[in-house]
Amino acid sequence: MVTPPSPCAGVLYDKPVKIYPRAVRGRFDRWRRLMVGVTQLVFLGLPWLTWNGRPAILFDLEARRFYVFGWVLWPQDLIYLVGLLVAAALALFLFTAVAGRLWCGYACPQTVYTEIFLAIERWTEGERQARMRLDAAPWSLAKLARKSAKHGLWAALALLTSLSFVGYFTPVRDLLHKALTLDLGPWETFWVAFYAVATYGNAGWLREQLCKTMCPYARFQSALIDNDSLIIAYDPQRGEPRGARSRRMDARGAGLGDCVDCTLCVQVCPAGIDIRNGLQNECIGCAACIDACDTVMDKMGYGRGLIRYTTARGLGLGSGWRGMLQHLWRPRVVVYAALLAGVLATLVVALAQRPGLAVDALRDRGTLASLSADGVENTYQLLITNRTETPQRYTVQVVGLPGVRVHSTDLPLEVPPASQVRVPVRLVLPHALAANVAAGSHGVSFVVRSASEQAQAQARFLLPH
Ligand code: SF4
Ligand code: SF4
Numbered sequence: 001m002v003t004p005p006s007p008c009a010g011v012l013y014d015k016p017v018k019i020y021p022r023a024v025r026g027r028f029d030r031w032r033r034l035m036v037g038v039t040q041l042v043f044l045g046l047p048w049l050t051w052n053g054r055p056a057i058l059f060d061l062e063a064r065r066f067y068v069f070g071w072v073l074w075p076q077d078l079i080y081l082v083g084l085l086v087a088a089a090l091a092l093f094l095f096t097a098v099a100g101r102l103w104c105g106y107a108c109p110q111t112v113y114t115e116i117f118l119a120i121e122r123w124t125e126g127e128r129q130a131r132m133r134l135d136a137a138p139w140s141l142a143k144l145a146r147k148s149a150k151h152g153l154w155a156a157l158a159l160l161t162s163l164s165f166v167g168y169f170t171p172v173r174d175l176l177h178k179a180l181t182l183d184l185g186p187w188e189t190f191w192v193a194f195y196a197v198a199t200y201g202n203a204g205w206l207r208e209q210l211c212k213t214m215c216p217y218a219r220f221q222s223a224l225i226d227n228d229s230l231i232i233a234y235d236p237q238r239g240e241p242r243g244a245r246s247r248r249m250d251a252r253g254a255g256l257g258d259c260v261d262c263t264l265c266v267q268v269c270p271a272g273i274d275i276r277n278g279l280q281n282e283c284i285g286c287a288a289c290i291d292a293c294d295t296v297m298d299k300m301g302y303g304r305g306l307i308r309y310t311t312a313r314g315l316g317l318g319s320g321w322r323g324m325l326q327h328l329w330r331p332r333v334v335v336y337a338a339l340l341a342g343v344l345a346t347l348v349v350a351l352a353q354r355p356g357l358a359v360d361a362l363r364d365r366g367t368l369a370s371l372s373a374d375g376v377e378n379t380y381q382l383l384i385t386n387r388t389e390t391p392q393r394y395t396v397q398v399v400g401l402p403g404v405r406v407h408s409t410d411l412p413l414e415v416p417p418a419s420q421v422r423v424p425v426r427l428v429l430p431h432a433l434a435a436n437v438a439a440g441s442h443g444v445s446f447v448v449r450s451a452s453e454q455a456q457a458q459a460r461f462l463l464p465h
Helices: 027-050 075-099 100-105 107-125 126-137 141-166 172-180 186-206 208-213 216-224 286-302 312-317 321-325 331-352
Strands: 057-060 065-068 071-073 231-234 305-310 355-361 375-387 392-399 406-407 414-415 419-430 440-449 454-463
Touching: 027 057, 027 100, 027 141, 027 186, 057 216, 075 100, 075 216, 075 331, 100 216, 107 126, 107 141, 107 186, 107 208, 107 392, 126 355, 141 172, 141 186, 141 216, 141 312, 172 186, 186 208, 216 454, 231 286, 231 454, 305 312, 312 321, 331 375, 355 440, 355 454, 375 414, 375 440, 392 406, 392 419, 414 419, 419 454
Parallel strands: none
Antiparallel strands: 057 065, 065 071, 231 305, 355 375, 375 419, 392 414, 392 440, 406 419, 440 454
């Protein structure tokens, strides 16, 4: 019996063919280069910004504190992070439904770093044909020099990127000083090395393979886009039948469409696909093929847009931007937009009203209750968090059980800015009052006050028989 071939055979396990994208200039290439500049400025610049004498953005995992400009977030603030992640997911759904793979083509780190690494490759090894010749040529001193220069620059850039990335978790000035004096700690060394290797491997070697086989966003995009999402497409009605011709030839008279079959759109494609075969999963929406084809159309004296931004419906109907915009507000877009607006509004209000003080009361697990000369005692640890950026002085009271008093040598308490302090406290119920209270567990509240606000923490006071 003959086993039918797997549908994956020859797709997933074929050795990837190296792609040598040709350089292209044009409107969208300018946008891509602008986005490289903007994203790198933000990514490399943010760790150097300061706010109130500390890094403006710092995810201090060791101290379990996140600094984001004026906010100091603690583990108890996880709910805001969850809200932010939900908002990010909804924004991604909305953006993809409307704009398709615009993110992939212009702002995804994989695209941005591949652009930079490719620019280095072109600078050290030459244009497409020269790179192909160099790879096919036997090893020589000249080839070694070019390859070493490329890989040296790639490695330096990967290291710079990784230092900047780790600079979001360790103050970047200290990090740089430690790196220059070879004094990095084991975890910093690990993450700098890990991120540098990842950048070098992803942008230098894997490139389009990462988008094709590893990126989860690319996998579920097809479920998010529809006939009215923005895509880049070749117009077969206008382009076919394709064929080479001279500029002076009457192509229409010869029964030809506008595609001159120059294959420039294929040569510039970083994913190595032919957009003329229709919409393909591998297409990252970089628009390089639009720039290439527009250049050809200009030379031939044809109108631009044989390959263009459009929608599946717009392409089928031959409608322009106005027609496509009429289908912008469809049910899925309205639902995503409404959900996103709701989550963002809730998040903004919650963050604006976020208290500057948080209190937790933890019972001392060693002793349930004890008797002293003063009365019946229960002991606790109060966890007081000053989330503000100024030092605060706190007093503590207890309510819920008449006559019970707070004892602590640490009160009133000074807590530095953005700090958490653990305070041991005793609650004492005098014997005379304890005689009138039923034995068992009683609810009490610790009330912690500063000059401007107060917070409460619930606890249980145990009265033995
Ligand atoms: S088909 Fe065009 S838009 Fe898609 S990846 Fe290739 S060059 Fe970029
Ligand atoms: S660049 Fe334009 S004209 Fe040339 S092959 Fe591609 S679609 Fe045809």
